[in-house]
Amino acid sequence: MKNDIEMLHIDKSYNGFNILEDFNLKIPRNKITCIVGPSGCGKSTILNILSGLTHQDKGEITYIEESLISYAFQEPRLLPWRNAKDNLRLVLKNKMNEALIDSHVDYWLDSVELSDYKDYFPNQLSGGMMQRLALARAFAFPSNLLLMDEPFKGLDAPLRHKMIALTRKLWQQENKTIVFVTHDIQEALLLGHRVIALGGKPTTTLDELEIDIPVEDRKIGCVKLARQQGYLYDLIEHGSLGVKNCPRIQQIKNRFYDQKSFETLPCDDEKHPRKL
Numbered sequence: 001m002k003n004d005i006e007m008l009h010i011d012k013s014y015n016g017f018n019i020l021e022d023f024n025l026k027i028p029r030n031k032i033t034c035i036v037g038p039s040g041c042g043k044s045t046i047l048n049i050l051s052g053l054t055h056q057d058k059g060e061i062t063y064i065e066e067s068l069i070s071y072a073f074q075e076p077r078l079l080p081w082r083n084a085k086d087n088l089r090l091v092l093k094n095k096m097n098e099a100l101i102d103s104h105v106d107y108w109l110d111s112v113e114l115s116d117y118k119d120y121f122p123n124q125l126s127g128g129m130m131q132r133l134a135l136a137r138a139f140a141f142p143s144n145l146l147l148m149d150e151p152f153k154g155l156d157a158p159l160r161h162k163m164i165a166l167t168r169k170l171w172q173q174e175n176k177t178i179v180f181v182t183h184d185i186q187e188a189l190l191l192g193h194r195v196i197a198l199g200g201k202p203t204t205t206l207d208e209l210e211i212d213i214p215v216e217d218r219k220i221g222c223v224k225l226a227r228q229q230g231y232l233y234d235l236i237e238h239g240s241l242g243v244k245n246c247p248r249i250q251q252i253k254n255r256f257y258d259q260k261s262f263e264t265l266p267c268d269d270e271k272h273p274r275k276l
């Protein structure tokens with residue numbers, strides 16, 4: 001699976017309102033692409049078009065037919081009448097040799113630290129445990145494209161950060177191509193190899209950032225990420241006003257890209273203490 005997926009010149013409208021107009025998005029293989037933007041800007045619509053749940057009015061998507069897709073949503077969507085082990089078994093059934101399924105289920109339960117709860121039903125698990133199981137299910141399904149639609153929305157901050165760390169670990173194990181949608185800029189910066197900021201009506205790509213810090217080294221509060229976070233916050237705030245190509249957006253971009261010296265700042269402040 002070598003070719004990148006690309007959404008090209010996509011139009012999509014609902015009830016006469018253009019949500020996407022000439023929208024383009026490149027999704028590099030085996031990387032995490034995060035899409036960040038305000039509520040209602042069309043993030044879920046993009047995932048739905050990628051998965052085929054919704055059809056675009058115009059435009060094409062390259063190499064999507066080569067992709068086997070799994071989805072992770074905000075709600076864990078587990079089957080309440082099946083225990084943890086069987087919720088996982090279900091996505092592996094008919095996808096591999098029956099004799100291998102049990103060892104795979106054990107492996108995935110262990111990956112998300114739920115081995116001791118394999119016989120528990122969803123209503124016996126905490127919200128965080130259910131999300132971990134749902135994450136394991138999304139990774140366990142033999143997909144090569146994983147679409148994640150605000151899967152950690154509504155979790156409290158410590159749990160959300162645990163889930164981000166777990167997602168990074170599972171990505172390192174599996175190297176799946178991931179499109180992760182969120183309205184949370186920090187979440188996007190902690191997780192994405194690329195972060196796409198959306199805003200405006202119809203939705204415009206305000207900027208695309210390549211985050212060159214290895215995912216395992218990202219830390220809340222590191223100077224480089226904090227600067228990117230401030231930039232994206234400004235950009236999305238102004239972009240959401242719906243003013244395409246407005247001078248303020250250009251100013252925000254210029255201010256960010258002109259201060260190149262920041263680019264050399266290390267992320268890991270403990271290994272590289274800053275001189276104050």
Ligand SMILES: Nc1ncnc2c1ncn2[C@@H]1O[C@H](COP(=O)(O)OP(=O)(O)O)[C@@H](O)[C@H]1O
Pocket residue numbers: 014015019037038039040041042043044045046
């Ligand atoms: N099935 C639908 N029918 C009509 N309007 C829709 C439908 N799905 C989404 N929309 C509209 O499209 C816009 C984008 O929605 P959505 O993609 O869910 O945004 P986001 O995920 O960024 O919050 C919203 O204005 C929403 O009301």
Ligand SMILES: [Mg+2]
Pocket residue numbers: 043044045149
């Ligand atoms: Mg949505």
